[in-house]
Amino acid sequence: MLDLLLGNLKVKIEDIVKDLGAEGVEVEFEIPKDKSMGDYSTNIAFRLTKVLRKNPNLIAFDIVSKLNKEDYKLEKIEVVNGFINFTFLSSYIHNLVFKILKEKENYGNLKVGEGEYYNVEFVSANPTGYLHIGHGRGAAYGDSLVRILKKAGYKVDSEYYINDGGNQIDNLAHSIYERYKELFGLEFALKDDYYHGPEIIEIAKKIKDKYEDKYLQSDYYFDFKRIGVDYLLAVLKKDLSDFNVTFDHWFSETSLYENKDVEKTIEYLNNHKFTYLEDGALWLKTSKYGDDKDRVLIKQDGSYTYLVPDIAYHHNKLNRGYTHLIDVFGTDHHGYVPRLKAAIEMIGGDSSLLDVELLQMVRVLEDGKEVKMSKRSGKAITLRDLIDDVGADALRYMYVSKALSTQMDLDLSLLKKNSNDNPVYYVQYAHARISSLFKTALDKGLKYKELQEFKTLDFAKSKDLVLKLLEYPEIIEEASTKRLPHRVTQYAYELANYLHSYYSEVKIITDSEVESNERLNLLKAVQIVLKDALSLIGVKAKDKM
RNA sequence: GCGCCAAUAGCUCAAUUGGAUAGAGCAUUUGACUACGGAUCAAAAGGUUGGGGGUUCAAAUCCUCUUUGGCGCGCCA
Numbered sequence: 001m002l003d004l005l006l007g008n009l010k011v012k013i014e015d016i017v018k019d020l021g022a023e024g025v026e027v028e029f030e031i032p033k034d035k036s037m038g039d040y041s042t043n044i045a046f047r048l049t050k051v052l053r054k055n056p057n058l059i060a061f062d063i064v065s066k067l068n069k070e071d072y073k074l075e076k077i078e079v080v081n082g083f084i085n086f087t088f089l090s091s092y093i094h095n096l097v098f099k100i101l102k103e104k105e106n107y108g109n110l111k112v113g114e115g116e117y118y119n120v121e122f123v124s125a126n127p128t129g130y131l132h133i134g135h136g137r138g139a140a141y142g143d144s145l146v147r148i149l150k151k152a153g154y155k156v157d158s159e160y161y162i163n164d165g166g167n168q169i170d171n172l173a174h175s176i177y178e179r180y181k182e183l184f185g186l187e188f189a190l191k192d193d194y195y196h197g198p199e200i201i202e203i204a205k206k207i208k209d210k211y212e213d214k215y216l217q218s219d220y221y222f223d224f225k226r227i228g229v230d231y232l233l234a235v236l237k238k239d240l241s242d243f244n245v246t247f248d249h250w251f252s253e254t255s256l257y258e259n260k261d262v263e264k265t266i267e268y269l270n271n272h273k274f275t276y277l278e279d280g281a282l283w284l285k286t287s288k289y290g291d292d293k294d295r296v297l298i299k300q301d302g303s304y305t306y307l308v309p310d311i312a313y314h315h316n317k318l319n320r321g322y323t324h325l326i327d328v329f330g331t332d333h334h335g336y337v338p339r340l341k342a343a344i345e346m347i348g349g350d351s352s353l354l355d356v357e358l359l360q361m362v363r364v365l366e367d368g369k370e371v372k373m374s375k376r377s378g379k380a381i382t383l384r385d386l387i388d389d390v391g392a393d394a395l396r397y398m399y400v401s402k403a404l405s406t407q408m409d410l411d412l413s414l415l416k417k418n419s420n421d422n423p424v425y426y427v428q429y430a431h432a433r434i435s436s437l438f439k440t441a442l443d444k445g446l447k448y449k450e451l452q453e454f455k456t457l458d459f460a461k462s463k464d465l466v467l468k469l470l471e472y473p474e475i476i477e478e479a480s481t482k483r484l485p486h487r488v489t490q491y492a493y494e495l496a497n498y499l500h501s502y503y504s505e506v507k508i509i510t511d512s513e514v515e516s517n518e519r520l521n522l523l524k525a526v527q528i529v530l531k532d533a534l535s536l537i538g539v540k541a542k543d544k545m
Numbered sequence: 546g547c548g549c550c551a552a553u554a555g556c557u558c559a560a561u562u563g564g565a566u567a568g569a570g571c572a573u574u575u576g577a578c579u580a581c582g583g584a585u586c587a588a589a590a591g592g593u594u595g596g597g598g599g600u601u602c603a604a605a606u607c608c609u610c611u612u613u614g615g616c617g618c619g620c621c622a
Contacts, residue, residue: 030561033568043564049602056602081565082602126622168622193621281620292548292618299620306622334549335617360550361615402558407551407615414557420584421571429584440581478561490559493569504577504586516581545584 004096005088005470006040009072013044016066020059022051029086031471038078038085039093039467045082056082090459093466100469100525101450105532108472112481113154119317120146122328123240124161127232128172129197131239131383133410134330134362139383140399141359142328143245144485144537151536152480157322159249161313164229165257166306171195172232173224179204180215180224197380203231239384243392244538256312262304265312265347266297274346289342289351311343318348325354326483334358357483359404365411381412390419393539397424400537401489423493427534428542430496434527435543437508441520446513448520456515461506462522465498472529476536485537492533499526 006029013027025047029040045060052059060079069077076087100107122142125135146158163169175194179201182188190196207215207227215223240246256262266282269275274285275297282298284307297308317325325344329337337356345351364371364381371381386395398415401423402408441448472491479487508519531541 028561030564032565033560034565037565041565043603046564046602083565163622166622279620283620296620301620303620305620310622331550331616333617333622336622337549358550363615398557405551406558409557411557418571423570425584426570429582433582433585437581444581474561482562486559487561490569497569500585501587503581507581509581545582 004099005073005093009067009074009086012067012072013042013063016063017044017048020048020052020062022048025051031467032083032085035464037080037083038076038087040088041083041085043083045079045084060084090463091454093463093470094454094457094459096470097454097466097522097525098450098452100528101521104528105535107528108476108532109151109153110473110476110480111153112477113149113152115323117155117157117321117323118149118326119157119159119320119322119324120149120326120328121159121161121317123245124163125236126163126168127229127236128168128195129232130199130380131236132380133364133383133386136243136383136386136395137359137362137399137408138328138330139240139243139245140396140538141357141404141485144396144400144488145326145328145357145483147536147538148476148479148485148488151476154480157248158246159251159317160247162229162233162250162252164233165253165309169225169229170221172200172228173221175200176203176207176224176228177215177220180207180220183208184213184216186216199232199235203228206231239382239387242387243383244396251313251316253309253313256309256316261312261316262309265315266308268315269297269311269346272346284339284343284346286339286342289345291338291342295339307339307343310340311347314340314344314354315347318344318353327354327356329356329358331358331360357404360407362408362410365409366413371412386415389416390422393428394419394422394424396538397422397427397489400485403484403486423489424539425545426500427492427496427530428539429545430499431527431530431534431541432543432545433499433503434523434530437523438520441509441516444509446509446516448524449517450524451518451521454518454521456512457518457522458506462502465495465502465522465526468495468498469525469529472533479536488533488536492530492537495526495530495533499523499530 010027010029014025017025017027025044027042027044029042032038032041045056045063048054048059049056057079060082064077064079064084067077069075072086073089073092074086075089076085078085078087103109120142123131123135123139125131131139142158146156149156171191171194175190175196178188178190178194182201183204207224237250266275269284276283276285280300281296283294284297285294287294295307296305298304314325327340337358340356341351341354344354348354390398438448475487475491479485506519508523509516534541
């Protein structure tokens, strides 16, 4: 859409720039903060000062003198302080609304990701306890990112890596067993690295209800592992689905052992001389590829470190044909990134095949005081609690509206009290408001008809709203390529703001059927975009609040 | 001690990745139609972008020093 508006202009200016003597400079447009400066502007003159050794203002005038505004549907071209400002003909801009009405939810679909096949892995919490508040942030971010990438034309799979092997699952089985003994009034002892949360007691109870004292007689280890993981995984899936988060793949760590991927990966690394033996352990030469030091793969006791299945896992992902991998980690794992990237370099030949998006920790406050969370100690604010208290829509909006680098403080008491102030309702209300207008129109016997052109609309009053609509594809491009879903929440809020503003200034449904219908055409386009933007962050659009 | 990340209005956050007068929401103050939904609209006030130095036409953004906070620094996962 923006191409339609600015594409030819961009080409033309780039030609002019070339003629002026600067090769290969790309012209970029931006929307001025101050609306009186026009609809779009470019800072190209500034960027040419070095090459052309001239005052930016002079360069700008030079460029403008070679532009014919009629050729580009422009009403005005202006040079201000070196910036070149463009104002489009309102009639032309408004005609683009009908394009949105035609494209419907496909409006804003891009091709920037064409030919790419991404794998986005996120949450991947161990099935050793319930999901907590931090996982919620990763879930909201990852899921929104996937939706936005798809909108931008990428082929994308979302994936959850289930750590269903290793030490922590052993500890899970033992923890359940201790709780199980407790239920029979027997002596029990939870070690430090066992899991102390209430969910473990839940599982123990379920086992007792079903099997009674069977496991006091026979070996519990394998059964408890399976029962524990199955139970927790089921809860976790339910929580995520209630949070409107879905995964294309649930990838089990154990499967990497079963299909020999782990063996093959070790073999591969050995064959390519990426490993060496020292002190009875097998080491990986990660320091050769940017890591601080080499890392152990196989410990003295012959067991694998966590890194081994994880390399095998990424190896597996690359072998599945993805052109790029994205992992979403908490910053508490940021030290792990260099060794993982080193491993990617070894198995994929290029560490840039993987990008890790790091999300800052979420700190939880209750009445201003920090609540320390720890899965082992069992103290955690669960995602489930928050979904129940605040609602999935409000929660997702809140998570996504902040950049990942923000160290979030969540004050629970404040969050619950103020959940009605959540901006998500403002956006949803805008959508509902439009639905309501259509209902009113219908009640009044007005027949909505899709038009080809506006004849009565007051462009001066609707121009801001329309310009905001035209911005949408650009938002998608930015949110997808820079992986910033919060741009979408911002945009949705702004669009809602313009809608509310327009609504209070202009009466939509009047006695004139022609006028009313034209305004409804405009609002229909707004509604389409609002709904689509909300869907990208996993929030439902509502027809009634 | 070393490394990574951050610090912007009273609070929670933005700032088109180096662009024009740093913007929103909440809170505060003021105003709005006997209207199609007031979960709204219009406006005021609020800032030495933690601090110092530098780079350039231009710095919240880049470099450097410094202060404060978060997170790492396992043959745990």
